[in-house]
Amino acid sequence: xxxxxxxxxxxxxxxxxxxxxxxxxxxxxxxxxxxxxxxxxxxxxxxxxxxxxxxxxxxxxxxxxxxxxxxxxxxxxxxxxxxxxxxxxxxxxxxxxxxxxxxxxxxxxx
Amino acid sequence: xxxxxxxxxxxxxxxxxxxxxxxxxxxxxxxxxxxxxxxxxxxxxxxxxxxxxxxxxxxxxxxxxxxxxxxxxxxxxxxxxxxxxxxxxxxxxxxxxxxxxxxxxxxxxxxxxxxxxxxxxxxxxxxxxxxxxxxxxxxxxxxxxxxxxxxxxxxxxxxxxxxxxxxxxxxxxxxxxxxxxxxxxxxxxxxxxxxxxxxxxxxxxxxxxxxxxxxxxxxxxxxxxxxxxxxxxxxxxxxxxxxxxxxxxxxxxxxxxxxxxxxxxxxxxxxxxxxxxxxxxxxxxxxxxxxxxxxxxxxxxxxxxxxxxxxxxxxxxxxxxxxxxxxxxxxxxxxxxxxxxxxxxxxxxxxxxxxxxxxxxxxxxxxxxxxxxxxxxxxxxxxxxxxxxxxxxxxxxxxxxxxxxxxxxxxxxxxxxxxxxxxxxxxxxxxxxxxxxxxxxxxxxxxxxxxxxxxxxxxxxxxxxxxxxxxxxxxxxxxxxxxxxxxxxxxxxxxxxxxxxxxx
Ligand SMILES: Cc1cc2nc3c(=O)[nH]c(=O)nc-3n(C[C@H](O)[C@H](O)[C@H](O)COP(=O)(O)OP(=O)(O)OC[C@H]3O[C@@H](n4cnc5c(N)ncnc54)[C@H](O)[C@@H]3O)c2cc1C
Numbered sequence: 001x002x003x004x005x006x007x008x009x010x011x012x013x014x015x016x017x018x019x020x021x022x023x024x025x026x027x028x029x030x031x032x033x034x035x036x037x038x039x040x041x042x043x044x045x046x047x048x049x050x051x052x053x054x055x056x057x058x059x060x061x062x063x064x065x066x067x068x069x070x071x072x073x074x075x076x077x078x079x080x081x082x083x084x085x086x087x088x089x090x091x092x093x094x095x096x097x098x099x100x101x102x103x104x105x106x107x108x109x110x
Numbered sequence: 111x112x113x114x115x116x117x118x119x120x121x122x123x124x125x126x127x128x129x130x131x132x133x134x135x136x137x138x139x140x141x142x143x144x145x146x147x148x149x150x151x152x153x154x155x156x157x158x159x160x161x162x163x164x165x166x167x168x169x170x171x172x173x174x175x176x177x178x179x180x181x182x183x184x185x186x187x188x189x190x191x192x193x194x195x196x197x198x199x200x201x202x203x204x205x206x207x208x209x210x211x212x213x214x215x216x217x218x219x220x221x222x223x224x225x226x227x228x229x230x231x232x233x234x235x236x237x238x239x240x241x242x243x244x245x246x247x248x249x250x251x252x253x254x255x256x257x258x259x260x261x262x263x264x265x266x267x268x269x270x271x272x273x274x275x276x277x278x279x280x281x282x283x284x285x286x287x288x289x290x291x292x293x294x295x296x297x298x299x300x301x302x303x304x305x306x307x308x309x310x311x312x313x314x315x316x317x318x319x320x321x322x323x324x325x326x327x328x329x330x331x332x333x334x335x336x337x338x339x340x341x342x343x344x345x346x347x348x349x350x351x352x353x354x355x356x357x358x359x360x361x362x363x364x365x366x367x368x369x370x371x372x373x374x375x376x377x378x379x380x381x382x383x384x385x386x387x388x389x390x391x392x393x394x395x396x397x398x399x400x401x402x403x404x405x406x407x408x409x410x411x412x413x414x415x416x417x418x419x420x421x422x423x424x425x426x427x428x429x430x431x432x433x434x435x436x437x438x439x440x441x442x443x444x445x446x447x448x449x450x451x452x453x454x455x456x457x458x459x460x461x462x463x464x465x466x467x468x469x470x471x472x473x474x475x476x477x478x479x480x481x482x483x484x485x486x487x488x489x490x491x492x493x494x495x496x497x498x499x500x501x502x503x504x505x506x507x508x509x510x511x512x513x514x515x516x517x518x519x520x521x522x523x524x525x526x527x528x529x530x531x532x533x534x535x536x537x538x539x540x541x542x543x544x545x546x547x548x549x550x551x552x553x554x555x556x557x558x559x560x561x562x563x564x565x566x567x568x569x570x571x572x573x574x575x576x577x578x579x580x581x582x583x584x585x586x587x588x589x590x591x592x593x594x595x596x597x598x599x600x601x602x603x604x605x606x607x608x609x610x611x612x613x614x
Contacts, residue, residue: 030521
């Protein structure tokens, strides 16, 4: 389960980097990528939550980071879809938290 | 053949000046279609100060591109509503719609409006045994809804029928003449009407403020009488926008059928009626071929199918007019009429399907009662904040899965064409330039019109509407001109024009 979560987060991260480039260049994000990035990351997070309930020790640090990143991601999507400008710092923070969560998760799994 | 509605051609142009100042009124109404003008009349008549802001011309929205039928039943069938809700609900629907038709008649008689209003039978016609069973169910529902309905084996049409459901005393009129005439009667009697006054931003609160390019209106209450409410609202996730096509033809025989005829043809029906213009010319109107807005390529073919349908049943001499327009289907099949939430001073009137001349009038009656503090017997049935998760779920899921699928078509580095040079005159295509999508149209004089292809409502990619020469959003039905100006739908902002020297 944790390996599947890592795979999903890795895929979501690739798409996330792609989206970040659009945001940093003040361009419209391609919605096909946005709407794949979000659900893929969300499934990864759900798997991680299930894992954390089922096994001990749980990857608490990475789980916390991913949850905060997910809240940021949801806020970014709402801003994007409703036509408001996305603060670049928020996009960078969201990405950084997710990357940190990913590193912690890989370290935990190894 | 004229590419406009027979109503528009048969009505005089109105000339109301645009809003050029800042106003303060009790009620500001966005939209001068049947909903907005009727609400303006009712509220001004009750002593409220009212301003109607119309982006284009009075009646120039869907009202002026409808088919002018007024009936107590509904497009989606009473028996389906009954199975979703209950008998009380269809009773309310039939009673409220009958009252709205009476309201239209009272207004016409009160102001002596010349708009070809006449009482006439409504018929739902089946041509096959199979459709007759649908018809029987509708007949039963009509009786249970309190309507006096009959089953006939004949109807005044020149083709074979299996059975017809008849309801007498329904009505027809010229909707454009009606709305324009009502507007002239209410202008200055507590109601100020402004044309070419597009609301470009809305500040909700107390008070609410509507901004147009050259003025603003501050109001205690605002009514979105724009068919689909403006801006981003949860209700848009409960609406499915559909486009339909209309032909007006002349017949060789001169034998035009009377009444409102809906001919069953699964999964929809064709709506047929006769209209005789002020100059005495008769036309046979046929409406049909619905599809989701922005989701039909080569939609000119809809007119061909409609004409073929008509020619199979009538001795068509020539097609004189053709037009298209759109309507919005509600998730639970009942329109959303009233305040956004119980304490809100913002009112909406939407989800009428193709029944909105009657529902629009009813919406004006309900909303004006709500604003005036008068108890309306039907306000709860249509309240926008009703909670019907089970009744709503089916269409809500279907429409929103469809919207999601439209978003998934916004694939990076992928558009209709790679270079604008491949777009021929009269054609519109999306093209990707420096990582962004543009909607490019080359007009007949080969000039290129380039605007962003990202809908300003909720960022779907717009699609080319070949027939209307417009950019249509496949998600929530916003439509834009080739230069990006909003035509209709929930979008408020125009598609930005893109200047770029770097054209592929
Ligand atoms: C092809 C077709 C045939 C139909 N036939 C029938 C029929 O026979 N019987 C029936 O009952 N119903 C029929 N309907 C449905 C009916 O026509 C509509 O539901 C009804 O006309 C809606 O009226 P309305 O006033 O709410 O909207 P509209 O008539 O669309 O008026 C809305 C107005 O708002 C204005 N507006 C929009 N945005 C702004 C803005 N930002 N600022 C200012 N103004 C703005 C528009 O310009 C427009 O004039 C038909 C629908 C279609 C598509």
